[in-house]
Amino acid sequence: MVPTDFYAACAVCALGFIMLMRASSGESIQARSRLKTAAVVVILGGVGWLFATCMRNDDLDASAILLAASGFVSVCGAAQVLSHPRPLFAALFFILIIVSGAAAYILLDASFMAFALVIVYAGAILITYMFVLMLAEHRTPGSEEAYDRFPREPIIAVLIGSALLAVLGSAIFGSAETSRDASVQSALASRDDWMSLNRMPRLLQAEVSLAAPGARLVAGETYAKSDASHLHVINGQPVVRVLLPGATQPSEVILPAGAMISNPRAVGLALVEDFPVSLELAGVILMMALFGAVLLARRQVEHAEDERREAARSGATVDAGNGSGGTI
Amino acid sequence: MLPLISTNMTAAAACASSCLAQIMPAGQAQIQVALTISALLFTCGLVGFMSRRNMIVMFLCTELMFQGAALAFIAFGRQHMDTSGQVFVIFILTVAAAEAALALGLVVLLYRRRATLSAEAWGELGE
Numbered sequence: 114m115v116p117t118d119f120y121a122a123c124a125v126c127a128l129g130f131i132m133l134m135r136a137s138s139g140e141s142i143q144a145r146s147r148l149k150t151a152a153v154v155v156i157l158g159g160v161g162w163l164f165a166t167c168m169r170n171d172d173l174d175a176s177a178i179l180l181a182a183s184g185f186v187s188v189c190g191a192a193q194v195l196s197h198p199r200p201l202f203a204a205l206f207f208i209l210i211i212v213s214g215a216a217a218y219i220l221l222d223a224s225f226m227a228f229a230l231v232i233v234y235a236g237a238i239l240i241t242y243m244f245v246l247m248l249a250e251h252r253t254p255g256s257e258e259a260y261d262r263f264p265r266e267p268i269i270a271v272l273i274g275s276a277l278l279a280v281l282g283s284a285i286f287g288s289a290e291t292s293r294d295a296s297v298q299s300a301l302a303s304r305d306d307w308m309s310l311n312r313m314p315r316l317l318q319a320e321v322s323l324a325a326p327g328a329r330l331v332a333g334e335t336y337a338k339s340d341a342s343h344l345h346v347i348n349g350q351p352v353v354r355v356l357l358p359g360a361t362q363p364s365e366v367i368l369p370a371g372a373m374i375s376n377p378r379a380v381g382l383a384l385v386e387d388f389p390v391s392l393e394l395a396g397v398i399l400m401m402a403l404f405g406a407v408l409l410a411r412r413q414v415e416h417a418e419d420e421r422r423e424a425a426r427s428g429a430t431v432d433a434g435n436g437s438g439g440t441i
Numbered sequence: 442m443l444p445l446i447s448t449n450m451t452a453a454a455a456c457a458s459s460c461l462a463q464i465m466p467a468g469q470a471q472i473q474v475a476l477t478i479s480a481l482l483f484t485c486g487l488v489g490f491m492s493r494r495n496m497i498v499m500f501l502c503t504e505l506m507f508q509g510a511a512l513a514f515i516a517f518g519r520q521h522m523d524t525s526g527q528v529f530v531i532f533i534l535t536v537a538a539a540e541a542a543l544a545l546g547l548v549v550l551l552y553r554r555r556a557t558l559s560a561e562a563w564g565e566l567g568e
Contacts, residue, residue, distance in 0.1 A: 126481075134492060160481065167473035177470040184478035191482055191505060195489030200498050200558075207501055210482070214508055221475060221519040226527045230511075233534050238504070238541045245545045246497055249552050260494035260559035270491035274484045281480035285473055302522030376527075383524040384531065391528075395535040402539030409546035 116166045119282045125159030127275035133196045134267035153192060160188050163282075176220050183220070186213035196264075198257040200250065204242045211235045225377040300349060306373055307351040309382060311342040313374070320372040321353050328355035331363045344368075475516035483509030495558050496551065500544045507537050 132152035136145055164181040186209065193206035211234045218227035264270070310317045314330065321328050330343045331354050344353050351368040374382070384392055486505030493499050511530045518526020548558070555562045 130488060163477050163481070164474055167477055168470045173470050174468050177468060177474050180471060180474045180478070184474065184481070187478055188481050188485070191485035191489075194498070194501060194505060195485055195493060200495050200501075203498050203501060207504065210505070210508060214482075214512060217475060217478065217512060218515055221471075221515050223515045223518070223527050223530075226515060226530050229531070229534065233538065234504075238538055241541055241545055242497065242501060245549060248549065249497070249558055258495075258557075258559070260557075260561065261498075263494075264492040265494050265561075267492050270488045273491065274488035277487060278480055278484045281483070282477070285476045285480065299522070305522075376524075379524045380527045380531075383528050387525070388528055391532060395532055398535055398539050402542045406542045406546045409543070409550055 116169070116286070119163065119166045119286065120279050122159050122162035122166060123275045123278045123282065125162060126156055126278070127159075127271050129153070129156030129159055130192070130195075130271045130274070131268055133192055134264045134271070137196055137198050137262050137264070149196075153189065156188065156192055157185060160185060167285075180217055180220050183213040183216040186210075187217070198261045200261060201243060201246050204239055204246060207242075208235045208239050211239070223376065225380045303349070303373075304346045306379070307344060307346050307368075308342070309379065310351075310372070310374060311344050312382060312386060313378075314343065316374070316378075317343055317353065320368055321355055321366060324353075324368055324372070325355060325357065325366045327358040328366060330354070331356050472516055472520045475519075476513060479509045479512035479516065481509075482506070482512065485509075494560050496548050496560050497545075497558060499560060500541070500548070504537060504541070507533055 129152050132148060132155060136148035136152055164184065168177060168181070190206045190210035190213065194203045194210070197203045197206065211230060215227040215231050218224070218230060310320070318330055321330060344351055346352070351372070352365050353368060354363050355366050356363050483506050486502045486507075486509060489502030489505060490499050493502060511533045514526040514529045514533070516526075518524065551563065552558055
């Protein structure tokens with residue numbers, strides 16, 4: 114069930130983006146900045162309306178509001194990226210998007226990915242972009258290139274974008290599944306989290322030693338015949354079968370809540386245990402990118418080489434064996 | 442049946458309550474806001490890719506689309522309480538890094554040939 118004012122909010126956002134793109138081709142600097150401010154206000158209004166349609170449910174909590182705040186920052190940054198006349202500032206605003214995106218990741222319980230995002234994106238990729246931009250651009254403020262100031266077909270682009278946003282919105286609201294009971298799902302996830310400790314016996318042994326000093330792990334053959342796992346979740350509580358020092362019969366220890374594996378550990382376990390082939394493939398992709406970059410950078414290309422080649426070709430003597438034919 | 446020795450019943454009760462507190466189910470509003478942000482980022486990236494003329498900013502806009510997709514992965518992973526979504530984001534980061542290395546090398550090469558970053562200088566490639 115899609116609220117109809119989601120589409121109205123999409124239209125408001127589209128209007129704001131069209132104003133924003135018109136703003137960069139304004140006559141004077143004052144007119145440009147005035148139009149830009151108005152456009153940003155319209156966009157923020159539209160985005161706020163979009164978020165308000167999402168938050169109409171009863172289960173509104175603080176993290177949804179904080180997520181919406183990080184979304185406002187992200188969209189402001191995105192608006193600057195696609196309208197700023199100086200590309201270097203566009204790259205800086207992209208870093209703002211990365212930081213607010215990391216905040217959203219933390220709110221969504223993905224703390225490892227939040228830090229990885231900041232380190233890899235803001236620390237490596239965006240810095241590379243800025244190096245290349247500074248290599249290619251020698252502009253002073255106010256003398257931006259025409260191709261940076263005048264967008265190409267802004268109205269058609271924004272119309273296509275708002276149509277895409279409307280379709281995505283209908284998918285977002287259409288797929289909002291409420292069929293599964295949230296508490297049942299939570300209990301299952303909690304059980305899975307505890308059971309994944311079975312795949313890390315050394316960590317489990319360390320946690321057991323903290324809970325009961327001197328205890329050794331034994332497999333719990335009483336619960337299922339072919340089940341060699343040490344940890345079982347019984348009534349929502351993580352129970353480990355251990356052999357206490359001096360005892361002949363195994364006994365059971367309940368782990369404290371702090372023993373549950375943390376997010377980086379869970380991601381690492383999933384990466385290595387569940388997707389080992391994909392991990393290798395990622396390595397191959399990086400290797401190929403390395404080879405490709407070396408291959409691209411190997412050949413020396415003179416400035417304005419094509420123009421000189423054109424001039425040489427139009428002249429009477431064409432040296433066929435010149436060998437300056439470009440291969441990229 | 443072996444005797445069940447629980448070390449401390451009060452500790453067990455505290456554990457049961459805090460286990461529930463540790464993993465809260467994702468609220469519907471939270472997931473929808475996150476998905477809306479991701480849709481907005483993806484749309485901004487698409488609009489920027491279509492409307493900007495500077496080749497480097499066009500590639501920056503594809504990175505914006507990557508961001509939108511990654512946020513959707515994280516949000517769905519949170520909804521289903523599964524770490525696979527975060528693992529996919531690791532691969533997205535890998536592909537983004539590889540793409541940045543290759544695309545920027547290509548852009549520098551193209552800039553040296555025509556001394557401009559405008560994508561329209563290479564318009565004849567599409568003819």
